Amino acid sequence: MRYFFEIAYNGTNYHGWQIQPEAISVQGVLEQTLSTFFRTDIKIIGAGRTDTGVHAKQIFAHTDIDAISNIEETKFKLNSFLPKDISVESIRQVNDTAHARFDATEREYQYFIALRKDPFQQELAYQIYQTPNVDLMNEAAKILLGYSDFQCFSRSNTDVKTYLCDITKAVWEIDQKGLRFTITANRFLRNMVRAIVGTLLDVGFGKTSLAELHEIIASKDRKNAGASAPAHGLYLTKVTYPNTIFIKN
Numbered sequence: 001m002r003y004f005f006e007i008a009y010n011g012t013n014y015h016g017w018q019i020q021p022e023a024i025s026v027q028g029v030l031e032q033t034l035s036t037f038f039r040t041d042i043k044i045i046g047a048g049r050t051d052t053g054v055h056a057k058q059i060f061a062h063t064d065i066d067a068i069s070n071i072e073e074t075k076f077k078l079n080s081f082l083p084k085d086i087s088v089e090s091i092r093q094v095n096d097t098a099h100a101r102f103d104a105t106e107r108e109y110q111y112f113i114a115l116r117k118d119p120f121q122q123e124l125a126y127q128i129y130q131t132p133n134v135d136l137m138n139e140a141a142k143i144l145l146g147y148s149d150f151q152c153f154s155r156s157n158t159d160v161k162t163y164l165c166d167i168t169k170a171v172w173e174i175d176q177k178g179l180r181f182t183i184t185a186n187r188f189l190r191n192m193v194r195a196i197v198g199t200l201l202d203v204g205f206g207k208t209s210l211a212e213l214h215e216i217i218a219s220k221d222r223k224n225a226g227a228s229a230p231a232h233g234l235y236l237t238k239v240t241y242p243n244t245i246f247i248k249n
Helices: 026-038 071-081 134-144 192-204 210-219
Strands: 002-009 055-064 086-094 106-114 167-175 178-185 234-240
Touching (some): 002 026, 026 055, 026 071, 026 086, 106 192, 134 167, 134 178, 134 192, 134 210, 178 192, 192 210, 192 234
Antiparallel strands (some): 002 055, 002 086, 106 178, 106 234, 167 178
16 A cells, blocks of 8 residues: 655755765665654655755655555654654555646745854754845846746756746745745756745845846856755745545544
8 A cells, every 4th residue: 555654854854855875864774764753664755855954844755555554653653763863743545546747736944043143953954144135136036927938947867858847936035933935836957945045035135136046047058057055945845636536544
């Protein structure tokens, strides 16, 4: 039977989601834990990849295993096996053809910026010491909604077949804790969100104009966009699927 495991993790101690040789990854730890728990070799397929140091409040992975008789008990026991910075949030049975990556219809990322020194956010938010023009950054964020090709924000030399993404939301918010950027799309390119954040910060600090942002996107050249914001401020916060893939218990 196929199950979706909903996972959350603090990515500080991991070299991203995907298994890498001689490096600790979230996928590697999960596969090892699941294999030990279920006493069989288990491989999982995730909804996507996060880079080294990036966090996830919600990501899904699927695998095929024997029927789980008590899901809540299984979830509790798995969490006792897993390290403290990875947790299983839910386990749901899905159709045998359901795919954690290809069936996802929407993904949401959030980026957090602290505007003052906060010892409790050192590894969980990007700290800056001046407040950028948030209204101007929101004007820049709206520009993203008018484009579909985001090669200028993609890591170079990737193996993707297309740079097309459908961004449906991009907005900055500010409160007493700092800045939060929320962006939603059907898919994201590698390093895309961090490159966008870095470029929009350039707009907020007056280094890049709105007209220049149009030119950057049209250029399709990563060298023209801003520097990538640090990984530790980025969170994958939501992955959406059609309800039809889930089996009601």
